[in-house]
Amino acid sequence: MPADETPRTASPWSGMRYVLPLGAFLVLAVLLGIGLGLNPREVPSPLIGKTAPHFELPQLLRADEKFSEKDMRGKVWMLNVWASWCVACREEHPVLVALSKSGVIPIVGLNYKDKREDGTAWLARFGDPYLLSAYDEQGKVGIDYGVYGVPETYVIDKQGVIRYKRIGIVTPDIVKSKILPLVDELNREK
Amino acid sequence: MKNKLIVAAMLFSTAMPVLASEAQPAAADVALEKRVTALSEELRCLVCQNQTIADSPAPLAIDLKNQVREKLGAGMSEREIIDYMVARYGDFVLYRPPVKATTVLLWFGPPLLLLLGLGLFVRTVLQRRQTAAPLNAAEQARVQALLEVGDKERP
Numbered sequence: 001m002p003a004d005e006t007p008r009t010a011s012p013w014s015g016m017r018y019v020l021p022l023g024a025f026l027v028l029a030v031l032l033g034i035g036l037g038l039n040p041r042e043v044p045s046p047l048i049g050k051t052a053p054h055f056e057l058p059q060l061l062r063a064d065e066k067f068s069e070k071d072m073r074g075k076v077w078m079l080n081v082w083a084s085w086c087v088a089c090r091e092e093h094p095v096l097v098a099l100s101k102s103g104v105i106p107i108v109g110l111n112y113k114d115k116r117e118d119g120t121a122w123l124a125r126f127g128d129p130y131l132l133s134a135y136d137e138q139g140k141v142g143i144d145y146g147v148y149g150v151p152e153t154y155v156i157d158k159q160g161v162i163r164y165k166r167i168g169i170v171t172p173d174i175v176k177s178k179i180l181p182l183v184d185e186l187n188r189e190k
Numbered sequence: 191m192k193n194k195l196i197v198a199a200m201l202f203s204t205a206m207p208v209l210a211s212e213a214q215p216a217a218a219d220v221a222l223e224k225r226v227t228a229l230s231e232e233l234r235c236l237v238c239q240n241q242t243i244a245d246s247p248a249p250l251a252i253d254l255k256n257q258v259r260e261k262l263g264a265g266m267s268e269r270e271i272i273d274y275m276v277a278r279y280g281d282f283v284l285y286r287p288p289v290k291a292t293t294v295l296l297w298f299g300p301p302l303l304l305l306l307g308l309g310l311f312v313r314t315v316l317q318r319r320q321t322a323a324p325l326n327a328a329e330q331a332r333v334q335a336l337l338e339v340g341d342k343e344r345p
Contacts, residue, residue: 044280046276113249143253143254145278
């Protein structure tokens with residue numbers, strides 16, 4: 001464009017034409033940035049604050065004995081869904097063993113869609129942090145608990161209400177920042 | 191009494207897998223299977239999140255589809271089954287989530303952005319038309335001069 005062109009009368013928008021796209025870009029960048037930080041696998045569970053769904057299953061190690069969530073009434077406890085085919089469970093396992101040893105909270109396992117001998121062997125090999133494991137061969141109890149990615153962990157209060165759910169591995173950080181304070185609080189409840 | 195209960199429980203537990211395997215064959219009941227497929231297409235597979243449970247080969251999707259088949263077969267309505275799934279997996283399981291406070295942006299965000307874009311577009315076009323129309327005297331003279339130059343250079 002020739003330099004000697006008479007300048008057009010500046011509309012109030014002439015400055016905005018640069019500011020607006022920049023602003024739009026920044027907003028979009030921030031939104032996408034937040035989106036990147038979210039984990040789409042962490043679907044908020046509608047079960048929090050609700051009574052833990054009822055089930056009765058045979059135990060993994062003692063097939064002739066049953067376990068029901070009702071057996072834990074009056075206790076604050078943890079339900080951990082695991083399977084021998086679940087690689088992430090192996091990573092989580094030492095954390096559960098340590099938590100179990102500390103005696104802060106009883107952990108019940110839900111052995112999910114596993115073979116009995118595989119689950120048994122897995123516990124023998126890596127150690128058994130569980131009070132007991134219920135054996136959900138067909139995964140039906142898993143469906144009732146909204147399980148879709150093993151491992152999943154629930155903290156259930158004395159009234160049998162689900163108070164916390166973790167989808168994925170329980171890390172030492174989560175134990176420290178979420179589970180221990182919650183257990184403390186729940187133990188004080190009646 | 192206790193023995194009877196145990197026997198009943200054992201009979202029941204052996205009957206369950208039989209029931210489950212009876213529900214398997216796809217062509218057994220065409221009308222039911224159609225409903226199963228239609229409903230499965232409304233439900234999101236939570237393992238492969240961009241697929242419906244009708245499309246997904248993930249084991250959980252197959253389990254859920256069997257669950258749908260079993261419940262439809264048992265006389266539950268589509269609505270009841272959707273409620274059953276939502277109670278366990280939340281609204282996320284629905285491919286068409288309900289309109290409520292948390293999903294307002296999801297539902298109305300894109301049309302809003304579209305309207306905004308259209309508005310800006312129209313505005314820009316109108317503005318351009320306005321600024322392009324009138325030439326002031328100096329510009330007019332320059333246009334004239336350029337046109338004359340062009341005339342002279344033409345062979």
